[in-house]
Amino acid sequence: SRDWSSDVCSSDLPDPALGDRLSWRGRLKQPLLSTQAGVWEDWSGTTYLEASRIDWGGWNRHIHWPDSVEVLQGQGWLRAWLDLRAGKILQWNADVGLNEFQVKVSRDNSTPRHIKLQSFTGRLGWIGGKEQKWSLQQAVVSAPNVPSWSIGQASLSVRQNPQQQIEGGDGYIDHIDLASLAAWKEWLPDPWSATWDQAAPQGQLKQLKWQYVGGLADLKVQSWQAQAVNLGWQPASSTKSKPLATKSPADLGVDVSPRLKTLKVSEPPVRAAGIKVADVDGLVAKLKEMGVA
Secondary structure (H helix, E strand, O other): OEOOEEEEEEEEOOOOOOEOOEEEEEEEEOOOOOOOOOOHHHOEEEEEEEEEEEEOOHHHHOOOOOOOEEEEEEEEEEEEEEEEEOOEEEEEEEEEEEEEEEEEEOOOOOOOEEEEEEEEEEEEEEEOOOEEEEEEEEEEEEOOOOOOEEEEEEEEEEEEOOOOOEEEEEEEEEEEEHHHHHHHHHHOOHHHHHHHHHEEEEEEEEEEEEEEEOOOOOOEEEEEEEEEEEEEEEEOOOOOOOOOOOOOHHHHOOOOOOOOOOOOOOOOOOOOOOOOOOOHHHHHHHHHHOOOO
16 A cells, blocks of 8 residues: 555455455555545445355345345356445446346235346446446346347436435346337336237337336336337237127128129220321321321
8 A cells, every 4th residue: 555545455255155256456546635544434446256156045144135026046147347435336237147047026016026137148237326327238038938039239327315215217228129128027017018918919119218207116208219120919829719709790780782784794895006107207207198287
């Protein structure tokens, strides 16, 4: 350490229930007026964290997940970059990999749901402030019995009130395949999830943008826009349709009997042969003879 700046590094082997070795490196600076080097709340800079294997189920007692979410199991890896100012995280980016990941989501007055991911890779990002911004880039997600879903770019802003309650925000995603999205219906608010239980969406949405209000419990989409490609809905296999009644024109009081009578059918007269001339002078002479010119 010199001139209130430090290059720090650490490599620790945590509890085997948490995963393999964690590596941490950083370049941090302290304000000139600080009097104690060990006060981490004064430090600012950039840090890098790497973990080759993480057991997310073991980290439950160390991470404060949202009250409605419980991580049941999952393995993965992590590479993260964090920017600090006065001991607080301003933003971070992380390359993340998950395998056999399972969470339980509980909502008021509803049966808890288990959501499973076979694998996930992508870059996550977060920027703090009055309106937090989350981002996702170059992600590939796969779940049991559905095609994998590739996401080039997605973002979500979250606006909170002084009581840290979510008031709303906006979102963007470059591409959604609606057939694949059916696998993630458990993440949707209950009314939307019920829609997927009754119909099978087809097609794609591109450049999807939306604005919303409320949090997970009372989420409402105010507006959205997208480019639709081959968009459609097909009834689910359990949906039964009523048989169509067959009626004749007479049942409806319509007379379709012929009203016209054919008297005669003949070919048009044969067209007479035309007149040929040898050259332009002959054409002019013929037109004068016919009184045309």
